[in-house]
Amino acid sequence: MRLHLVAFALASGFLALIALPAHAGGGMLRLDKLLDQAERMVTDTALPIAKENQLGKKLAKETEKENKLHSSKEVQQYVARVGKKVAREAKDTPKGIKYTFKVIDDDETVNAFALPGGHIYVYSGLLKLASDEAELASVLGHEVAHVSQRHIAERLVAGVGLEKLIGIAAGKHQEDLAGLAGQLAGQGAMLSFGREQESDADEHGLPYAVAAGYDPEGFVRLFGKLKKGEGPGFLVFLASHPLPSERIEDAQAQIAKMKDKKGKTNEAAYRKMLEQL
Numbered sequence: 001m002r003l004h005l006v007a008f009a010l011a012s013g014f015l016a017l018i019a020l021p022a023h024a025g026g027g028m029l030r031l032d033k034l035l036d037q038a039e040r041m042v043t044d045t046a047l048p049i050a051k052e053n054q055l056g057k058k059l060a061k062e063t064e065k066e067n068k069l070h071s072s073k074e075v076q077q078y079v080a081r082v083g084k085k086v087a088r089e090a091k092d093t094p095k096g097i098k099y100t101f102k103v104i105d106d107d108e109t110v111n112a113f114a115l116p117g118g119h120i121y122v123y124s125g126l127l128k129l130a131s132d133e134a135e136l137a138s139v140l141g142h143e144v145a146h147v148s149q150r151h152i153a154e155r156l157v158a159g160v161g162l163e164k165l166i167g168i169a170a171g172k173h174q175e176d177l178a179g180l181a182g183q184l185a186g187q188g189a190m191l192s193f194g195r196e197q198e199s200d201a202d203e204h205g206l207p208y209a210v211a212a213g214y215d216p217e218g219f220v221r222l223f224g225k226l227k228k229g230e231g232p233g234f235l236v237f238l239a240s241h242p243l244p245s246e247r248i249e250d251a252q253a254q255i256a257k258m259k260d261k262k263g264k265t266n267e268a269a270y271r272k273m274l275e276q277l
């Protein structure tokens with residue numbers, strides 16, 4: 001049944017692309033782009049946004065049961081404000097997704113993650129590693145892009161299977177919910193993103209942060225620190241976000257092409273927020 005659905009979506013995807021060559025801007029259709037679009041179409045058909053939201057709500061509830069949110073209202077509001085600014089620029093987000101940003105009180109974990117439906121969480125360990133708002137915005141942009149590009153939906157459909165996902169969204173298989181929430185929070189590598197999705201999230205996420213007015217070099221600074229990092233907290237980040245050096249080089253190449261590179265860092269405000277951690 002699932003295979004038939006996928007085959008149908010693939011076939012209709014390819015037909016739509018062949019019938020509409022203007023789609024590719026009049027240029028040559030690139031096979032990798034075509035495959036990306038076909039995969040996206042499969043996901044859109046298999047797990048529509050309403051279902052993704054339903055699943056996301058359940059996973060967010062589970063995540064907040066398993067983890068302690070930071071008690072400082074100022075910290076929560078600060079991160080939510082930066083996140084909303086960045087998310088507002090993610091204009092390619094599918095309709096129906098509403099982003100939320102929350103801080104988990106855990107200084108030992110240097111990570112951030114997104115759940116289906118746009119629930120984004122940052123660990124206090126990552127907030128402490130960053131030195132300004134532009135660095136935070138770069139990681140939030142990256143997580144927003146995992147949602148806007150439907151990477152999470154794709155990863156879930158591929159890793160868990162459609163029937164089970166739909167079941168969980170509908171309130172069945174509750175015993176699988178905690179495991180799934182843990183996997184998505186980066187505690188397990190089974191559902192970690194692939195290299196391509198990581199580059200794709202960087203490519204889309206950095207412009208979100210820059211359009212929100214932030215210094216693009218924030219990405220290079222923060223990801224440079226993440227790459228150098230040692231200790232178990234960093235291993236969690238590396239398990240859920242493969243971090244080859246090309247990612248930093250790619251971002252630098254992307255920044256070199258940007259017209260406006262003079263975004264803000266809001267370092268003073270960021271330092272003030274850190275005092276609450």
Ligand SMILES: [Zn+2]
Binds near residue numbers: 142198240241
């Ligand atoms: Zn990522």
